[in-house]
Amino acid sequence: MTIVAEGTGVFLAPDPDAHRRYIRDHKEKGLVSKVMSEHEAIERFVDDGDYVAYDCNLWVRGPASLMREIIRQKKRELWIAAKFTAHDATMLVAAGCVNRIDVGWMEVGRVITEAQAAGDVQLFEWSNGALAYRLLAGSLGVPFLPLRYLGGTDVFKFSGAKLIEDPYTGQSICLVPALTPDVALVHVNQCDEFGNARIFGAVISPVETAMASKKLILSTEEIVDSDEIRRHPQQTRIPYYAVDAVVHAPFGGYPGTVPGLYKADVEHLMESGVAQMQGKMDEYLEKWVFSVSSHQEMLEQRVGQEKLDTLKAEETIKEGYYE
Amino acid sequence: MTIVAEGTGVFLAPDPDAHRRYIRDHKEKGLVSKVMSEHEAIERFVDDGDYVAYDCNLWVRGPASLMREIIRQKKRELWIAAKFTAHDATMLVAAGCVNRIDVGWMEVGRVITEAQAAGDVQLFEWSNGALAYRLLAGSLGVPFLPLRYLGGTDVFKFSGAKLIEDPYTGQSICLVPALTPDVALVHVNQCDEFGNARIFGAVISPVETAMASKKLILSTEEIVDSDEIRRHPQQTRIPYYAVDAVVHAPFGGYPGTVPGLYKADVEHLMESGVAQMQGKMDEYLEKWVFSVSSHQEMLEQRVGQEKLDTLKAEETIKEGYYE
């Protein structure tokens, strides 16, 4: 069972035993309410230097309000997994929160290019699938998983993957290290006060992300009664005992969409794109993050009820989500 | 990356490349109806010598009618994965269909003990979890997966697991080979004519079993319109392109339960238990399998409408399944 080749990338090293100890010592097994404000959730559960994982942010069901709170609280030296994301990384880098990015796919522009050139941010190469798969490994509690891609490419060379001789088939196969983030941010459609959570629609990897991470913050469009959760146990995708914080965040995915509930605010997405192209991310962040004290205040003072009503009204597809 | 220890058990060797070629050459990607009789499905898709996988049979949502058809057609030299099963293995061994069993947990009595002593059946030791996990590996398309149990026990010694030094942590960890059965039998609540299938309730590993196998036969309580399937895509657990046969089999799980639909026939389960203890499995099989030409005939002539109505009426819990 030979190691044929190894990538040279820096990666968050898997340590399943340390992860187990953390879970044992910190998770609440009883049914206790975890409902708290976004401020408290981010303050208590996101530390400077943390590896932060999330999905598909600013497009579909992303933890956008939690990310803005991270920026508002000026968290520093975060490491993120940018898989299948829009300009989240740009916002976080512009705000000075992030200095390491594992790349699957992210919208990139001058903010990140300049930060990379200045040495303010380091990029590490993976792919969307490889990052989702590393999170799967983390959620299985194992230190690595084999996979049948990455090999042969520069992504492999810049990653933490290894090419080995498979002891079962004798053929070459890649291994990738499990990813066990310090904290996961997951936006869900519904959960109860304990954290039993429902997610409606096609997804990237919210369940793997949730279960792979040491700390887990949920933001939710709706807090529903626990009895209602228990009437449809098959809909519960994340169990309460994994959850550290439940943040009630209607429109928490804004400016992205929560399918079945509200459309993405394309106008806003354009505004942020233009801001980054024109080098005006500071103004953008001031307007949307720093000049308001909370997500709720942003919705009221920056978006406005009329726009929110429109985004809801225009999402006419409910089928499969809410009916 | 050293191999520290290896089990000596015989196991179905993983060959992901051969599996891929089979899938490429045999699966239908278009939307074509796969509805056929249980007779045709078993005749076309179960060959003597096949490795057959299924879940939780004779208890909960098992492919009981398909298994009886296998016995009726006198398939020979099958190899089965007995994970979390009742006396399925007993029936199949008594009928002379099976000569190899990978054991997780099965109800065992004199039929299997005597067949083992006579050399008519070989047992290979795993655990429920290890077999479900091997099927997961198969469904991921990889040749093996690491896991953190089996090691140190006699199960390990009698299995096909390997203990290696993990190239990421330096610690000992087990590997188990992927299990890619020749054919999966999966009983589902609902599917459309193409095979898009819904399963309601807690499950063992029907999805992994389905996706890990070369051939896939579904039996279903109900065939629903494809438009209805597409109105709730999140409920589809098995996609049509993996499915080779759809057998309409109301009460297909009998004498087991399909939760939310009908109760298990405890009386019947007792009858089969007694038959096996008294060495009368031949009589049992004659009555319930050979003397009837089909599942439908068994229901009509051996179970009777009154009993079926009672089993349905007594399943008063619909919540979470059908409401």
Add this chain to the structure above:
Amino acid sequence: MTETRTFTDMEQIICTSSRLMNGDKLYFTAIGGPPLVAVLLAKRLHAPALAYIVEDGTIAPQVSLPAPPFLIAASGASYRAASWTDMNTVSFHAGLGYIDYGVLAAVQVDQYGNFNSTFVGPAYERPARRFGGPGGANEIASLCWRTILMTRQQGRKFVKKLDFMSSPGYLDGSPSARERAGLPPDTGPWRVVTETAVFDFDEGTRKIRLQALAPWATVDDVVAEMEFEPLVAPTLENIDVPSEEELAVLRAEVDPTGRTIRGRWITVELEGDSARLVEQEAPAEGA
């Protein structure tokens, strides 16, 4: 004031085990038999908030009592769960360190808490008696932080050498034996519960140690029903006999068909904290 109480050996095992369980811990139990009955009893009587997961993917169900017959194949077993998942998913939760206690039954146990649920007899191919296999016991005993084992106090159950080691205790008892075998550290058997005794494990040697005793049994009674001599704790705790309430709930609500709680009958006379054996049935063959 004396009082006479009659119960089965299995009822004692179940009651003693259930008293070890708390509402703020998470349990992984075999899907039926004594482990599930003990969990349901604890939940019904002193730990209503107790949550447990089952191999079939059911997470934290709220079984309404009286339990339906044949619980293993009844929708009542997963009623009002927090989540319905699958076998792999709950194993992963155990692997991640979420599950505090595994609760399991064993056919044979050795001095390091390794146990057998595969076969007894001289040779693998010709078992005197073949059992169902480890089921989920191997993973539960490997991945949960602590394991509670339930078995009867009989010489053929506490053996010098297992006929087959289906699931791990402390293996050969050497330091880090479990870790070297690929199992997560700081895990292992925590208590072994029988009708007359509770055993724990010595931290230094990882050998089984008598820790508590039924008031109607002596250390010699217990050791007489073991193939090997266990360690004995300096002070032995007292095991309460099943209370009237426990027995009533067990028989009427948790196991109304009596399939699990049946066993050999034991009658004791109670006086304060002490109990005197009045009568006990001989063990049945193969029980």
Add this chain to the structure above:
Amino acid sequence: MTETRTFTDMEQIICTSSRLMNGDKLYFTAIGGPPLVAVLLAKRLHAPALAYIVEDGTIAPQVSLPAPPFLIAASGASYRAASWTDMNTVSFHAGLGYIDYGVLAAVQVDQYGNFNSTFVGPAYERPARRFGGPGGANEIASLCWRTILMTRQQGRKFVKKLDFMSSPGYLDGSPSARERAGLPPDTGPWRVVTETAVFDFDEGTRKIRLQALAPWATVDDVVAEMEFEPLVAPTLENIDVPSEEELAVLRAEVDPTGRTIRGRWITVELEGDSARLVEQEAPAEGA
């Protein structure tokens, strides 16, 4: 009878690609951009039964046209799917061999069909231009049986050496190079489609080979827009220019906002099977 037709380079690429697609095959497409538009066009015009999966776990959706704007973040993109799963699940289906064709866009392609979507420029740390990363392209190009690549016919896109190999073609072109790198056998790039050409790959050398040509372009035109000399098939097939129907559907239904189909304008004069270039815009910088 001559006729004048005007279309963008990207419209040509999309139409040519979509004509390569069949209703009885399964496709894995990037979630947006030209690959998805080509698939939607094929599904709308000549292959209504065509099924495709997307990285976000959507299996075989039935997008109702006209497509909603910003499809990547619209529920319309997964409307009436056969199944909603997740990113890992659809990758597993590809890994199991279910997916016939991957459809992807590339920033740079080399002679073995390896491609880049990470950065262009002299050094990794100081890219002239940084792109989003491979996204799902690495897994799609590795696991699907065949890959269709879409890119513009420009010298800076067909390069001798990639600035970064984000996703695999035939790697160094040596026999079994992909297998030695851990990828499944019998997979690899199948066609590269540009506005003027379709390339396939020589079976022996695995080198890119000009296989079809737009009627208004010559082999020299194509080769002039490549850093290396491709192989040329003995007989070149003819690429039809976008039909009026294709353009109408593209513009009105598949990409009504025009975000994907925009590009440099090309005007040709058609006469029977031949077409004469009337005018074409110069390529935009960075397009």
